[in-house]
Structures are given as C-alpha cells and as structure tokens.
Amino acid sequence: MAAYHGAPMAPVVQLSSAVALLGRFPVLAGIDLEVDAGEVVLLQGPNGAGKTSLLRVCAGLVRVVEGNARVLGSDLAADPSIVRRRVGYLGHGSGLYADLSIAENLRFWARSATPGSGHPDAEIAEVAQRLGLGGRLDALSVSRLSEGQRKRAALAVLVLRRPELWLLDEPHAGLDRAGRDLVDELIAGAVVAGATVMMSSHELDRARLVAHRLVTVAGGVVTDDRPARRG
Amino acid sequence: MAKRLSLFAAAVRLVAGKDLRLEARTRVGLAQVLPFAVLVLVVMAFALDAESELLVRVSPGLFWVTVTFAAILMVGRSAALEIEPGVGDALRLSGVSPSALYLGKTIAVALQLLVLEAVLVVAIAILYRTPLAGWILGAATLLTATAGIAALGTLLAALASSARGRESLIPLLMLPVLAPVLIGATRATDAALGTSDGRQGWPWVALLAVFALSYVTLGALAYRPLMEDS
Numbered sequence: 001m002a003a004y005h006g007a008p009m010a011p012v013v014q015l016s017s018a019v020a021l022l023g024r025f026p027v028l029a030g031i032d033l034e035v036d037a038g039e040v041v042l043l044q045g046p047n048g049a050g051k052t053s054l055l056r057v058c059a060g061l062v063r064v065v066e067g068n069a070r071v072l073g074s075d076l077a078a079d080p081s082i083v084r085r086r087v088g089y090l091g092h093g094s095g096l097y098a099d100l101s102i103a104e105n106l107r108f109w110a111r112s113a114t115p116g117s118g119h120p121d122a123e124i125a126e127v128a129q130r131l132g133l134g135g136r137l138d139a140l141s142v143s144r145l146s147e148g149q150r151k152r153a154a155l156a157v158l159v160l161r162r163p164e165l166w167l168l169d170e171p172h173a174g175l176d177r178a179g180r181d182l183v184d185e186l187i188a189g190a191v192v193a194g195a196t197v198m199m200s201s202h203e204l205d206r207a208r209l210v211a212h213r214l215v216t217v218a219g220g221v222v223t224d225d226r227p228a229r230r231g
Numbered sequence: 232m233a234k235r236l237s238l239f240a241a242a243v244r245l246v247a248g249k250d251l252r253l254e255a256r257t258r259v260g261l262a263q264v265l266p267f268a269v270l271v272l273v274v275m276a277f278a279l280d281a282e283s284e285l286l287v288r289v290s291p292g293l294f295w296v297t298v299t300f301a302a303i304l305m306v307g308r309s310a311a312l313e314i315e316p317g318v319g320d321a322l323r324l325s326g327v328s329p330s331a332l333y334l335g336k337t338i339a340v341a342l343q344l345l346v347l348e349a350v351l352v353v354a355i356a357i358l359y360r361t362p363l364a365g366w367i368l369g370a371a372t373l374l375t376a377t378a379g380i381a382a383l384g385t386l387l388a389a390l391a392s393s394a395r396g397r398e399s400l401i402p403l404l405m406l407p408v409l410a411p412v413l414i415g416a417t418r419a420t421d422a423a424l425g426t427s428d429g430r431q432g433w434p435w436v437a438l439l440a441v442f443a444l445s446y447v448t449l450g451a452l453a454y455r456p457l458m459e460d461s
Contacts, residue, residue: 059320059324060323061324081323081459084324084325085324085325087324089320089324092316092317093315093316094316095317095318095320095321096315096317097249097312099257100249100252100253108245108249112242112245112322112325112326113325113326115241115331157321
C-alpha cells in the first residue's frame, strides 16, 4: 500500500503465461497481465471470456496450474491461500448468511478478518450507515433484503475488511443509480487509501469513468490493454 | 504461541457463536429436530408395545439411535449454512483457519445435541419408565459420545456438502463410521442405568473419549482440503 508514498514497487498483480482450469477446461489460457499499485483496471469482454476466473485467480480462489502468478508479492502457484486475507472479492453471490441480520453479518465477517482483535460496533455501524444500511435495515435478516441491498451489505463487508486489492465482479449490477454512484465513490476512496482495484463490468460507460486502464479478455487471454480515456 | 492459541480460540468462538445465532434465528433444531427425535421415541414405544421391562432394557440403544438420527439432521443443516451463495468463498478469504471453522461448527453441533439429549433423557424416563441412575457415568457418556458424534458428523457433512443428493449421502457415510461410538455409548449408558455392572461403564467412556479425540484431530486436519475442494 505504500506505492503512493514514493518508492517504486513491484506490481500488485503479475501474471505470466498463467493457466487456470475449471475441471479440464482452461478458463485462463496463458494470460499475461501486470497491475501496478493504485491502479483501477476495468476488465471487459464477452460472457465466458475469463473475467470472473481472472478475478478469482487473483483472489487465490482458483489455482494456477501453469505459468507464474504473483499477487501482492505472494506466489499463487505455490500456495494460493496466502494472499486471501489481503484481498477483497465481491462475486456474484453476496457471501452473506441469509438468516442473520445485516448487523450480525457485518460483525461476523469483519471479525473473521482479524479474529481476536475485533471491529468496534461503532465502526460497523458507521460503515452500514455509509452504505445506506443503517436504521431499520440493521435488524432485518438478509433473506428479506432486495438484491441491491444485499449488494450494499456485501460492499460493506469489503469496506470493513480494508483489503489491499479489491476484486469486483460486476459491482454495479443490481444497484440503483445511487448505489452505482456509491460503488464509484468506494472505488475512488479505496484508491486514495492506497488500494488497487480490478473490476469487471458490463456497464462500460460508467466503469470507464473510474478506471485507469481497460483490459479486454477473450478466450482466457488478454487481447487488448489500453489506458482509459476518463472524464 | 500463546497469542496464536488465543487468536485460534477467538476464531472458534466466533464460528460457534455464529452457528448458534443462526439456530436461534431459524429454530430448526427446536421446531423440527427435537420434535422428530421425541416422535422416534414415541413410535418405538408403540412398536415395542407397552412391555415395560423390554423398553427399559433397550432404552440405552434406542436413546443413542435416536440421537444419531437427530445428529444426522443437525450436521446436514450445519453444513448447508456454508453453501449459501458466496459464503464458501468468503470463508476461504476470511482470517478464520479451516481448523477453527471445523472446531467452531463441531462445538455448535455438540451444544445443540446436548440440549436435545437432556430432553430425550427426560422423555425416556417418562415414556419408557427407565429409572435414571448413575448420573456421573451417564453425564460422562453423554459428553464423550456427543463430542465424537458431532466431530465425525461435522466432518462427513462437509465432505458430502458439495455432492448431489447430500441429504441421503450424510446418513450413508455417518451410520457405518459411527457404529463404534454407538456401541460404546450404549454399553456405557447400560452401565450407568444399572442394567449392567456400573464399573464396566468407565472403560467404554474412555474408549468414547479416544474416539472423540481421534475424530476431532482428523477433522481439524482434513477440513482444509475439504474447503478447497468445495
């Protein structure tokens, strides 16, 4: 996270000829990609191109079977689990317990990030408030929330974990306009705080505004990589 | 070392607390598993007619078979909690080690089973008119056998959780492997109730403790690969 304070650092993500399999199918077919600290990289490409798999590989959730893969300095080919505590992954599932309230979910997931130290309830309440989940919603079980509210709750967990690398799979999906604006604010805030962001999105017009780089993925490899034209 | 142990214990408490809170919210154990277990005892009483001597004699076996049926439902439910969309990924990304997750879930299942067993003991005393005696041996049997059932059940339910038809797979896996625990628990309970020599009960309790310890160790070691494969 210190890249913003001067000294050049190794890339946060370094994939070189990386191959990952889903069963026998190569979801990443020798991908090359480097992401520097503080960058916001937008992954684009058709369905099934490998965007989600790329994010999951970077999270240490899918093993790299060939090639080199380093994330936050850790060799994922050797042990993908070592990087997991340092990344935040927002996937298609909310990752929340449907029968617990939002507050209970936030408390559990925040404390599970650092067992023993705990997050103060005040901080959890503040994040919930910021994500538009305060007040009555605090006591509602997740099963009674709308898709957008669940997405907000999942984002709140991400914020509480304070990851160094944010991996967001379709973060704008299912959110209303205010929610989508909130996602953009969170991404900008994460970068200011020193994090790096990789996201996939089909809302390209919106996502291009916050991204520094556009990376096109197709067939499990990078087919295009260019700076984003912002604003 | 002490700090690592304390962090591990905190993670175990966190997971056990979460599972117990989920049970308190949904009340599946209280509203479904407990009535089911009591019903099994009632049906057995009808099936064996009101032949009270026979009922007393077989009550330790019926008790532990009923507990096993209830445990199958409880561990299935416990494993199902972690397959909600995205939860498996979130757990792997969390700071909770697989061993802590396993132990937390085992403790939550064991505590729920102990509550259920307390109710079943009373039910057996009323329905079968089984005289309750040998409290210390009985309590030791309950604790050690429950620990073994919960430890093995939690492990096997996790093993079955990603398979199709996991509801039928869990009993298929659990019943044969739990047979030694069932035999030990039944013999120790027999001794506790005075239907056999009380002194013969403690070796069975010791054996149950060995089983429990072995299952807990196996589960703590095997849970990481199980989580990775899920």
